[in-house]
Amino acid sequence: MPKNSASEPRQNQRPALALLSDEDLRLCLRKMYLIRKFEEAAEASYVRGLIHGTMHLSIGQEASGVGAVTPLRPTDYILSTHRGHGHCIAKGADPKLMFAEFFGKDTGYCRGRGGSMHIADVAGGNLGANGIVGGGLPIAVGVGLSSKMRRSGDVCVVFFGDGAANEGAFHEALNLASIWRLPIVFVCENNQYGMSMPVARAMAVPNVADRAAAYGMPGVIVDGNDLLAVFEAAHEATERARRGEGPTLLECKTYRLRGHSKSDRNLYRTKEEIEEWRRRDPIVRFREELTSLGCLTPDASNAIEAEAAREIDAAVEFARNSPQPDPAQLEQNVYA
Amino acid sequence: MPKNSASEPRQNQRPALALLSDEDLRLCLRKMYLIRKFEEAAEASYVRGLIHGTMHLSIGQEASGVGAVTPLRPTDYILSTHRGHGHCIAKGADPKLMFAEFFGKDTGYCRGRGGSMHIADVAGGNLGANGIVGGGLPIAVGVGLSSKMRRSGDVCVVFFGDGAANEGAFHEALNLASIWRLPIVFVCENNQYGMSMPVARAMAVPNVADRAAAYGMPGVIVDGNDLLAVFEAAHEATERARRGEGPTLLECKTYRLRGHSKSDRNLYRTKEEIEEWRRRDPIVRFREELTSLGCLTPDASNAIEAEAAREIDAAVEFARNSPQPDPAQLEQNVYA
Amino acid sequence: MPDAQTAEREITYAEAVREALSQAMEADERVFLLGEDIGVYGGAFGVTGDLYHRFGPERVIDTPISELGIAGTAVGAAITGMRPVLEFQFSDFIMLAMEQIVNQAAKIRFMFGGKATVPMVVRMPGGSGTGAAAQHSQSLEAWFAHVPGLKVVQPATPYDAKGLLLAAIDDPNPVLFFEHKLLYKTKGIVPAAPYRVPLGSAVVRRLGSAAPVVATSIMVTRTLAAADALAGEGIDVEVIDLRSLRPIDKPTLIESVQKTGRLLVVYEGVQTLGIGAEISAIIAESEAFDFLDAPIRRLGGRDTPLPYNPILEKAAVPQTDDITAILRALVAGG
Amino acid sequence: MPDAQTAEREITYAEAVREALSQAMEADERVFLLGEDIGVYGGAFGVTGDLYHRFGPERVIDTPISELGIAGTAVGAAITGMRPVLEFQFSDFIMLAMEQIVNQAAKIRFMFGGKATVPMVVRMPGGSGTGAAAQHSQSLEAWFAHVPGLKVVQPATPYDAKGLLLAAIDDPNPVLFFEHKLLYKTKGIVPAAPYRVPLGSAVVRRLGSAAPVVATSIMVTRTLAAADALAGEGIDVEVIDLRSLRPIDKPTLIESVQKTGRLLVVYEGVQTLGIGAEISAIIAESEAFDFLDAPIRRLGGRDTPLPYNPILEKAAVPQTDDITAILRALVAGG
Numbered sequence A, B: 001m002p003k004n005s006a007s008e009p010r011q012n013q014r015p016a017l018a019l020l021s022d023e024d025l026r027l028c029l030r031k032m033y034l035i036r037k038f039e040e041a042a043e044a045s046y047v048r049g050l051i052h053g054t055m056h057l058s059i060g061q062e063a064s065g066v067g068a069v070t071p072l073r074p075t076d077y078i079l080s081t082h083r084g085h086g087h088c089i090a091k092g093a094d095p096k097l098m099f100a101e102f103f104g105k106d107t108g109y110c111r112g113r114g115g116s117m118h119i120a121d122v123a124g125g126n127l128g129a130n131g132i133v134g135g136g137l138p139i140a141v142g143v144g145l146s147s148k149m150r151r152s153g154d155v156c157v158v159f160f161g162d163g164a165a166n167e168g169a170f171h172e173a174l175n176l177a178s179i180w181r182l183p184i185v186f187v188c189e190n191n192q193y194g195m196s197m198p199v200a201r202a203m204a205v206p207n208v209a210d211r212a213a214a215y216g217m218p219g220v221i222v223d224g225n226d227l228l229a230v231f232e233a234a235h236e237a238t239e240r241a242r243r244g245e246g247p248t249l250l251e252c253k254t255y256r257l258r259g260h261s262k263s264d265r266n267l268y269r270t271k272e273e274i275e276e277w278r279r280r281d282p283i284v285r286f287r288e289e290l291t292s293l294g295c296l297t298p299d300a301s302n303a304i305e306a307e308a309a310r311e312i313d314a315a316v317e318f319a320r321n322s323p324q325p326d327p328a329q330l331e332q333n334v335y336a
Numbered sequence C, D: 001m002p003d004a005q006t007a008e009r010e011i012t013y014a015e016a017v018r019e020a021l022s023q024a025m026e027a028d029e030r031v032f033l034l035g036e037d038i039g040v041y042g043g044a045f046g047v048t049g050d051l052y053h054r055f056g057p058e059r060v061i062d063t064p065i066s067e068l069g070i071a072g073t074a075v076g077a078a079i080t081g082m083r084p085v086l087e088f089q090f091s092d093f094i095m096l097a098m099e100q101i102v103n104q105a106a107k108i109r110f111m112f113g114g115k116a117t118v119p120m121v122v123r124m125p126g127g128s129g130t131g132a133a134a135q136h137s138q139s140l141e142a143w144f145a146h147v148p149g150l151k152v153v154q155p156a157t158p159y160d161a162k163g164l165l166l167a168a169i170d171d172p173n174p175v176l177f178f179e180h181k182l183l184y185k186t187k188g189i190v191p192a193a194p195y196r197v198p199l200g201s202a203v204v205r206r207l208g209s210a211a212p213v214v215a216t217s218i219m220v221t222r223t224l225a226a227a228d229a230l231a232g233e234g235i236d237v238e239v240i241d242l243r244s245l246r247p248i249d250k251p252t253l254i255e256s257v258q259k260t261g262r263l264l265v266v267y268e269g270v271q272t273l274g275i276g277a278e279i280s281a282i283i284a285e286s287e288a289f290d291f292l293d294a295p296i297r298r299l300g301g302r303d304t305p306l307p308y309n310p311i312l313e314k315a316a317v318p319q320t321d322d323i324t325a326i327l328r329a330l331v332a333g334g
């Protein structure tokens, strides 16, 4: 997707803009809105009893998902987490099929078998959300290895949280990826908490990226609420990976504005803290930046937002009207 | 054990000597000889068909085991590895009961149930060798936590190899120990290989100790074939742990002169490399240092060596003459 | 009016677990809790609740997300004199800790010739029914019932949740304590004072003359509902709550089969090699064999990962109607 | 003189495994090997041998000691078009990788609604008899036979080692391939050309009129020895090699029990909830139930971790004499 921009001055302000056309930028904004509306609609559907189970919303984290995936080609891969709606939409998934999955319908990406925590869009290169914290990290090593063995040139972006960085899987995966110089970008979405556990109590170093040194790989820290900053770092890491120079650990500092999941009573953080981060809303910020750079008029942004809302409404409708899976097919697809 | 030495000049040469009396030094030499003779006798017993199973010899690594354990008090703990005879003897175990265990006899430390890979001297503070690479690391966290909760002041030294440093268990254990500031010394015996895998192919950083930074703990590298160097670093780490300042990662660079185990055909390393390290034999080196410092006459060292040999011979005899366990008691001690 | 100690109140299963934890911690300062988000958050299912505020962060220890590490922490603490009670947020996550639980905790005492004990408890919720899908809904207890050195219990009632947990904490061996998500909010009579339900004992929940059903965990509730339905048809089913999967209370099972000549085992775990396989085999090799006059039936989970969709999810594990139907057939003919 | 391809030679079980690996790699460039010390070292038990020199370090990949990581590596490679064959040095170490194997590999296809396949094989030696003690001697196959989405095989002969491994590598599902340490050096006739033994099929190794014995892995050898001994006493035992633990070949078992009216299951894993529990339950709920005229017997591993001492170690798992004795009793009366 990246292509050279014609506008000299703005890329001086933000180097990322050298790589992103106005069209690209609008698409990023559109995706962020799609994610936000998707999750707000998911919340509303839950309240209305249309969705069961639990859900993990990434509201407030849209920039890291979209920014990290934007440098990717369609054939590149991502591996996602329990908080994965954003990654999925960023990689180009169809919200209709995502909502259908969320509603447990046969038309969903996983035919209603997976639900929110397991949405996968394999054809689109999203190898799945994961219910296991850190579960995608070792899988990414295999995806990277396979890409290298098949000489496909494809890169794998694997998302994980700050909490996941304390799992053994993190350590083994980063080490393997590094010694084999695999085309992987490890994207840590550090949203300050693993459920109720603040990062500072879960580890004795200030940044997850500080751990990159233990694997001899670059560790990069960016403001995860700044889409262009995330994009720029991810672009560099992706290019590096594609050149065969190995993996990068990219840490996006961000924040989840909602609770961890439906059971969260927010006892471990203050309203003020949440408010403080709400003021750094990545969508508002990006939108304002685009406006001030002259890439987008307020009207155009409003139109993007409204269109995203319509698409999500249609997706919910599609999901509601889709058929339930047939219980007679329960044991289908246990085996190939 | 450490006490002030009267001899000013020698502690200027080696600061460790400020803490070790002549008696202490002789005990260190004695333990190193006991280990060497123990393992040579184990080899011989194996060849003679007296021992079955496999064994992992630490010949060439005696300084790291003895050096790391010497700063400990009797109530302090160690956790050991599959290559654990040295640690066990260093912590004060009785070679008779160790050999009996090796011979699978009812008089052994584990009544013949554990064998070489599971020798434990719980009363002496050795909480066991371990058949699982890295298996002791998470256990050490619990030992350290328990020590802290019980306010016993006891320190836990946990040994592991360079290969173990790539297990997830390493990562989780070091992180937990660090955030909880536990009284633990993580002693990595880097003998250059995990079975056939050279360190440089198994990780992308030159030293295991480089990983300490990922946990906000000190990482210290010493010449693992230099007993005094190991002792000094271990002493500092132990004191730090006892003061409640948290864990240390101590890496001892050493070499195993024997194959990994009985199945090893040494295809992954050269004779020259082995020869090169043989010249750095930690026992010879320590003994010569003691002689040159005037702590020990050659005759006295010879006597220590001979006495160790006799003790080991007696241990083998004890083991040979000990009774086999009674198969009727097979299911004993499955439960308490 | 009974005083606070002898009072029997209706409390939930989750409250019963919490009460056991709290009484064990009050009685023995070696007991402490370890787990992810068990502190201020009060546990993913709210089970530890206010214990953090009552006992402080030194005894209710919030851990990073490091299942293998914290399992090892429990092992190390247990062998050096403490009595850790570990919580996994979902029993599915124990897979990350199998090494410490099965290779270490279960074997240390044996491998060391009896020179150490490993008194630790691992609490965790299993089971489906909350739409949590394949990685958060499994019933894995049968794996651990296969492992010498472990004990395994599955309380089905608030009363047993408290009594078995206190017994598990007392026990000098590693005990795996499988709670059930759907049971957390169910209520039952629970004495306020501490009491123990012995590990290894099944209990007859309903006496009857027809085919006994051996059930575990939430399947006890569903089986009792099925038995009530069948009572109206004049079928009088005996219901046994297995409670303890290792060791298994063989005499209670054998006796009941000898009385009725039939057997159905109902459990949520995958049918193949689930606990029903063992119960069936125990009966088929026992003196009760000669009393059998119909095939031994098992009704376990279907041969599939747990699906997200609620209709499929229900279809994947035994429901009351399934139990009723199979029992009717079993009593009728075989 | 037969040409090289049609030749049948006597080779060892380890060689048969190696030959399957090598033929699969020659035939399909997606197949590659992954494991600790499988390269220059040739594998902890020498199974991969010279494959590293023949196929190079890109297809015979030596890994660091990171069981969870390499299991995930296999999963990721499998879902993106490769066909990884992973070796664990001892099956005991799979405990570190349960998460990837059971939560991921076994469920991905189902969770994704059939949109992905996970064609991977995990090879590993199980079993006792080498004095390797409690953490290197377990027989854990029953755990995996409990997991929908996995296939599980246990070859007992060199012929099956090769044929089942080639079939496992072809299979689009994750297959756990349990080798046995004590079988590695046993020899048998193995055709040189590639061939497949279908997963899910048991085989009758010895036809007989008396109690069939269903045995697995090395217990097949011991049972055949016991059967030979009993033949001298006029007892003609039928011996079935189960070969595949998931799926299980129920028709073959049922048919054999219907013929003889009795059943013994012999296996090395812990008896409780080992594969014998499932076989017993399958028969007890099947149409063969009515043919049974004696209790179904199981002879599995004793209820203990594996001890180091060789006398105890032998006592902990079934030996030929144990099988002979129990069969004699079973045929005599029940």
Ligand SMILES: Cc1ncc(C[n+]2csc(CCOP(=O)(O)OP(=O)(O)O)c2C)c(N)n1
Pocket (backbone or CB within 6 Å): A056, A082, A083, A131, A132, A133, A134, A160, A161, A162, A163, A164, A165, A191, A193, A194, A195, A260, C036, C065, C067, C089, C093, C096
């Ligand atoms: C192995 C495992 N342990 C625990 C959980 C329960 N859990 C789900 S999300 C979560 C917090 C994860 O924190 P982080 O990695 O920072 O991601 P975030 O939720 O903040 O996006 C926990 C503990 C799980 N799903 N898997």
Ligand SMILES: Cc1ncc(C[n+]2csc(CCOP(=O)(O)OP(=O)(O)O)c2C)c(N)n1
Pocket (backbone or CB within 6 Å): B056, B082, B083, B131, B132, B133, B134, B160, B161, B162, B163, B164, B165, B191, B193, B194, B195, B260, D036, D065, D067, D089, D093, D096
């Ligand atoms: C979890 C696990 N994986 C693999 C093995 C097999 N194994 C035993 S020792 C060893 C090498 C260990 O290397 P290192 O940690 O460096 O210790 P060293 O043998 O060099 O002392 C291996 C691979 C094991 N015992 N446990």
Ligand SMILES: [Mg+2]
Pocket (backbone or CB within 6 Å): A161, A162, A163, A189, A190, A191, A192, A193, A194, A195
């Ligand atoms: Mg987080």
Ligand SMILES: [Mg+2]
Pocket (backbone or CB within 6 Å): B161, B162, B163, B189, B190, B191, B192, B193, B194, B195
């Ligand atoms: Mg090593």
